[in-house]
Amino acid sequence: MFSCRLSKQVFQRSTSHLRLQKRTIATMTTTSSSRKYNVVNDPMIYIGTFIQSPRDDPRKLDICEKGAIGVSADGVIEFFEREMESYDSLIAKYPAYEDAPVLTLAPKGQFFFPGFIDTHIHAPQYPNAGVFGSSTLLDWLNKYTFPRESSLSSLSTARTIYSRCVARTLSHGTTTAAYYATIHVPATNLLADICSSAGQRAFVGRVCMDHKEINPDYYRDESAEESLKNTCACIDHIKSIDPNYELVSPIITPRFAPSCTAEALEKLGKLAKETNLPCQTHISENRNEIQLVKKLFPEHDSYAEVYDAFGLLNPKMILGHAIHLSNKEMELIRSRDAKVSHCPASNSALTSGGARVRWLLDSGITVGLGTDVSGGYSPSMLEAVRSTALVSRHVAMTDGEECKLSVEEALYLGTRGGAKVVNLEDKIGGFEVGMEWDAQLIGLTVVENAENGKEEFEGDDVVDKIAFEGAKGAGPVDFFGWESWDDRVAKWVYNGDDRNTLSVWVKGRMVWSRM
Amino acid sequence: MFSCRLSKQVFQRSTSHLRLQKRTIATMTTTSSSRKYNVVNDPMIYIGTFIQSPRDDPRKLDICEKGAIGVSADGVIEFFEREMESYDSLIAKYPAYEDAPVLTLAPKGQFFFPGFIDTHIHAPQYPNAGVFGSSTLLDWLNKYTFPRESSLSSLSTARTIYSRCVARTLSHGTTTAAYYATIHVPATNLLADICSSAGQRAFVGRVCMDHKEINPDYYRDESAEESLKNTCACIDHIKSIDPNYELVSPIITPRFAPSCTAEALEKLGKLAKETNLPCQTHISENRNEIQLVKKLFPEHDSYAEVYDAFGLLNPKMILGHAIHLSNKEMELIRSRDAKVSHCPASNSALTSGGARVRWLLDSGITVGLGTDVSGGYSPSMLEAVRSTALVSRHVAMTDGEECKLSVEEALYLGTRGGAKVVNLEDKIGGFEVGMEWDAQLIGLTVVENAENGKEEFEGDDVVDKIAFEGAKGAGPVDFFGWESWDDRVAKWVYNGDDRNTLSVWVKGRMVWSRM
Missing domain, CATH: 3.20.20.140 (Metal-dependent hydrolases)
Structure with a gap:
């Protein structure tokens, strides 16, 4: 199924990070069992493409392909590096995040978007x-x-x-x-x-x-x-x-x-x-x-x-x-x-x-x-x-x-x-240092195809079975590989649905995940 | 996941029927490997709710809750019983279908609709x-x-x-x-x-x-x-x-x-x-x-x-x-x-x-x-x-x-x-004897809830976890149980997508299935 196939691509991080993430969620669940709101997460690093609307220009998209965002224990964005060079240089700059789990996105069909x-x-x-x-x-x-x-x-x-x-x-x-x-x-x-x-x-x-x-x-x-x-x-x-x-x-x-x-x-x-x-x-x-x-x-x-x-x-x-x-x-x-x-x-x-x-x-x-x-x-x-x-x-x-x-x-x-x-424009709606991590991870379906590329087909070969079967259980948006980021976003807006929203965070806490 | 959970409900038939259905598909695949179109299926019986537009009244839906349709080897609807009493009486009337596999729908959230x-x-x-x-x-x-x-x-x-x-x-x-x-x-x-x-x-x-x-x-x-x-x-x-x-x-x-x-x-x-x-x-x-x-x-x-x-x-x-x-x-x-x-x-x-x-x-x-x-x-x-x-x-x-x-x-x-x-109004677009079986099986998601029904909640209990978690991996249309068939169809039209189309047949052949 869609979500399972993607999960391996998405969470490109060490097993220890995965464990840490689980521990965080467990902590949150326990905390939320009291009716009083008081959630503390582990700090997290998110690496990948970040797309958002600029604060003051509704006609554009701000697309940051090599970004890294650090989110503190109380869900606040502490850093947003727009041109991340390496994990090591990132940690050298932000040593407090040395032990933070890292979520790295697949490069082509995935991006973070504000909630x-x-x-x-x-x-x-x-x-x-x-x-x-x-x-x-x-x-x-x-x-x-x-x-x-x-x-x-x-x-x-x-x-x-x-x-x-x-x-x-x-x-x-x-x-x-x-x-x-x-x-x-x-x-x-x-x-x-x-x-x-x-x-x-x-x-x-x-x-x-x-x-x-x-x-x-x-x-x-x-x-x-x-x-x-x-x-x-x-x-x-x-x-x-x-x-x-x-x-x-x-x-x-x-x-x-x-x-x-x-x-x-x-x-x-x-x-x-x-x-x-x-x-x-x-x-x-x-x-x-x-x-x-x-x-x-x-x-x-x-x-x-x-x-x-x-x-x-x-x-x-x-x-x-x-x-x-x-x-x-x-x-x-x-x-x-x-x-x-x-x-x-x-x-x-x-x-x-x-x-x-x-x-x-x-x-x-x-x-x-x-x-x-x-x-x-x-x-x-x-x-x-x-x-x-x-x-x-x-x-x-x-x-x-x-x-x-x-x-x-x-x-x-x-x-x-x-x-x-809702008068929270300094807290939510975008990715900026000092704002809170209210975000969604969007994933499109990469169309795989038969790689032989032959121009003559016999018998069963008329159907590209990889492309055909790949539509089964897949999310609704097909990414063929030629699309610009603007195209990818347009495809998501016009054909996307909840299957493309792989994970959702509010105030740093992961509140929904299909993975 | 949605499709897996439903599969058990949907195919309420004996294992031998299931085997027969598989054999049918296999035959078709082999046949279709030749470029010449020549598909012969096993005859099939479909039992459940059939919804369609009447041929001459676009303002209504024809809803048949206790229907049974028999489809011949060449994909033609041979009978449409609107008030099926029992399988035995059906077979007594149509003995040629004695060995035909039967697909029986779940009664509430599923129905057949013309393709x-x-x-x-x-x-x-x-x-x-x-x-x-x-x-x-x-x-x-x-x-x-x-x-x-x-x-x-x-x-x-x-x-x-x-x-x-x-x-x-x-x-x-x-x-x-x-x-x-x-x-x-x-x-x-x-x-x-x-x-x-x-x-x-x-x-x-x-x-x-x-x-x-x-x-x-x-x-x-x-x-x-x-x-x-x-x-x-x-x-x-x-x-x-x-x-x-x-x-x-x-x-x-x-x-x-x-x-x-x-x-x-x-x-x-x-x-x-x-x-x-x-x-x-x-x-x-x-x-x-x-x-x-x-x-x-x-x-x-x-x-x-x-x-x-x-x-x-x-x-x-x-x-x-x-x-x-x-x-x-x-x-x-x-x-x-x-x-x-x-x-x-x-x-x-x-x-x-x-x-x-x-x-x-x-x-x-x-x-x-x-x-x-x-x-x-x-x-x-x-x-x-x-x-x-x-x-x-x-x-x-x-x-x-x-x-x-x-x-x-x-x-x-x-x-x-x-x-x-497309000038095929006597062949497709509805369920009538003599027309061909071009159909889709539609399924909605039944909302399950916590059955204790208590009016006071403590701690974790504030969330109805069954209703909450049931949304994960589910299709987009929630069926709460009170909806008339007209309501169910309206919900499907306004919020449905390919996740609700569980199986699709053309000319009697199953050509798509999520199950």
């Missing part, structure tokens, strides 16, 4: 991924979403769903996720526990929705007080397991304006101000939704102004979707430095509209990507990157060529952009 | 899948496509690429493909040989392109005579390996109007009339291309009329793309009963436009789907089905809700629709 940052995902909706029929936002909520979310009143249901959701997102290279949970405090706390234990960096939001006319009786907060109280209960829990929010942080989560009373929005806005915690909500996803906001909040001029009126339009707010914004709303959002999570797969699936990402970016708004499971059908951030490029081409068909987003730009949005959206 | 029909794919471009940058059609041809295709002048290069392409398309459940090859006769013949040997039903077209001003010097036919002569050479070869075109058929392939002189189009049109062979070309993919046709063929009123003038607009013509057709062109195409291959992934990738499929269908035009590798980035027909649904939503955003295509409709286009496009 993806999913800035908008509803964890409880994971089981519904792909199930939305021909619905649009408002009927989708009532038909598919609220019934699913309400089932997480059972903690054992929540445990299965959240465990699987975190496993799946990790498998797709999501090292940081901004999660919407449900209204349930115990299940929301459990999601935080699971992220902490599994090692995924996460923002976990207990969903607030107290509007009696909009939300179903079987699934809503009884009052604005309850919205606030239960939000605080979840904040307290996360503080108890991760006091400095090193890995898991609470996030204040009014579902969206229509689902909340003015009173709830006011209380949550105040809480945001007092605590300086991040916030997330939805904005301007669907035209009927915008009409509903107008009807419910007639005293405010626009959807954006509703949030602004309650202090929720702030630099720590993540606004999901932002498809149909007016110019005035865009300017308000920019002036408040609120962030936008672009969710292309969801916007196509629910026929919400084509978000004008180029316009947002050119206007100076910070944009990241979200899978928006399960409005979005896929938990894969690579699919979100791919959809970003493809949806931008549909926007370009009506609004002009300049709206196209390249593979490089889409990857930037999925990493550096996302890091800015 | 996909890819009505437009460029096999030599397979290595370029995903590599197109920000190009559009005409610059894409010169930058990426012609250089790649010209490399197939080497037969050993062609052998590797075509072997891999056929393996990959089979792995995605493509049981029939309408291939564009290159201008090279030996490589085109080799593609036919490979399809015949590997067992994929195929139309193989030697590409004609003789226009000196449009095609590059390094890659074109020298003259219209050469276009015709080399086309005939490939027809002769395919006739020699498959005299009745049982599996592999030639297809007359003028690349697209601009690449051919009027003389070449005329000769190929005549050849089509004389031989009654199928034809394929491109139409109205890109606005600049349409302008080019206007410039090159000023005496014709439209792109469609160019083909019509040379007798190429006929019931056996497959027209790729058809995005920007005028009403008049649409009516001409309908009156000639020419067919359309919709290639949504390609149309998004190359920013060609959003094809108005609902309009074509409502106008009475026959439509199938194509991957259009490598304008299309993926060799997966499931991706083409998914893109069909998603792209139709973008068309709906501008043209109205009624333009949306459902999962059911997209699957119809990928099977029944494609069968009509």
Whole structure:
């Protein structure tokens, strides 16, 4: 199988290194068995090709073919040598890493890439991924979403769903996720526990929705007080397991304006101000939704102004979707430095509209990507990157060529952009000294072929059996050998999936591996 | 791993059946070692859930949960019992199948589905899948496509690429493909040989392109005579390996109007009339291309009329793309009963436009789907089905809700629709007595969970380790147990990939298996 074949290529290090790596993982598992987050790894050296978006140039890829990165016990990148000469010279320069295990990549089809940052995902909706029929936002909520979310009143249901959701997102290279949970405090706390234990960096939001006319009786907060109280209960829990929010942080989560009373929005806005915690909500996803906001909040001029009126339009707010914004709303959002999570797969699936990402970016708004499971059908951030490029081409068909987003730009949005959206741009989203090692190891399938190269074939020979059989059990991306690094990345973006994400690290800890 | 775990569930039959199945495959391999197509299988019985599009209702799925299908030695469906009571009663009714091996599916996450029909794919471009940058059609041809295709002048290069392409398309459940090859006769013949040997039903077209001003010097036919002569050479070869075109058929392939002189189009049109062979070309993919046709063929009123003038607009013509057709062109195409291959992934990738499929269908035009590798980035027909649904939503955003295509409709286009496009609707695309067994076995991943169901967790217990670890090495579609068959199919369409295609049969022969 794919993973087994690769494992030998990948781990080109001594057996003692392999043993050391195992010991590290064992230590981590033991540590994570306590609910309190406190992980210490062995320092590690990573050698190979490192590809990332430059911090300030979304249109390029920074490709470093002969790199070496040293990661400290607390998961921080301590050195990044871009032209490594030899292991010995490296250790001469960084003697503290003399005993560190080394992971050296195969030179052609493998590279390190920053972990993806999913800035908008509803964890409880994971089981519904792909199930939305021909619905649009408002009927989708009532038909598919609220019934699913309400089932997480059972903690054992929540445990299965959240465990699987975190496993799946990790498998797709999501090292940081901004999660919407449900209204349930115990299940929301459990999601935080699971992220902490599994090692995924996460923002976990207990969903607030107290509007009696909009939300179903079987699934809503009884009052604005309850919205606030239960939000605080979840904040307290996360503080108890991760006091400095090193890995898991609470996030204040009014579902969206229509689902909340003015009173709830006011209380949550105040809480945001007092605590300086991040916030997330939805904005301007669907035209009927915008009409509903107008009807419910007639005293405010626009959807954006509703949030602004309650202090929720702030630099720590993540606004999901932002498809149909007016110019005035865009300017308000920019002036408040609120962030936008672009969710292309969801916007196509629910026929919400084509978000004008180029316009947002050119206007100076910070944009990241979200899978928006399960409005979005896929938990894969690579699919979100791919959809970003493809949806931008549909926007370009009506609004002009300049709206196209390249593979490089889409990857930037999925990493550096996302890091800015969650206000962690100095910690994650790229490989720089002082940043943390949130990374994925990407591997493509090398196409082997019959080497005789003969130009005449007889009988069975018509099929190149090595090339043919090599497709069995292989990952989806074929590397033929002629591809530049840019080509390899494009192939990964357009055809790759979780089979190409061989290993994933968060804060220095290996949290997922196919090998 | 996924495939191993499933194998035990799937093949619920006696060891003797397993032996028999192996013998069948061995026989086939021996047979296929001769270049002449002549495959005889053992008769087989398939038991389980069969899902297909009804022949005349694209908006529904026909779901048969307790079905049994008997397939004869020559791959024809001899019986389809929709309410099987017991094996004994089945054999009492069909005693000829007493010794036939039986393949019985697991009841919940597995079903048989008709094989996909890819009505437009460029096999030599397979290595370029995903590599197109920000190009559009005409610059894409010169930058990426012609250089790649010209490399197939080497037969050993062609052998590797075509072997891999056929393996990959089979792995995605493509049981029939309408291939564009290159201008090279030996490589085109080799593609036919490979399809015949590997067992994929195929139309193989030697590409004609003789226009000196449009095609590059390094890659074109020298003259219209050469276009015709080399086309005939490939027809002769395919006739020699498959005299009745049982599996592999030639297809007359003028690349697209601009690449051919009027003389070449005329000769190929005549050849089509004389031989009654199928034809394929491109139409109205890109606005600049349409302008080019206007410039090159000023005496014709439209792109469609160019083909019509040379007798190429006929019931056996497959027209790729058809995005920007005028009403008049649409009516001409309908009156000639020419067919359309919709290639949504390609149309998004190359920013060609959003094809108005609902309009074509409502106008009475026959439509199938194509991957259009490598304008299309993926060799997966499931991706083409998914893109069909998603792209139709973008068309709906501008043209109205009624333009949306459902999962059911997209699957119809990928099977029944494609069968009509290649004029094989009485042979393939569905499960009916008298049709041939071109099928795929689809399997979803059943989510197992910790069964203790306790509502309080301590330490390690926060993660449901069974649900978490079960995601490792699993296929991409999670089946939780509550899903209706419609939900299961939707999950497969939106998140599935080749890992869900466990086995593939063409004309009764098993041609791909992950098990």
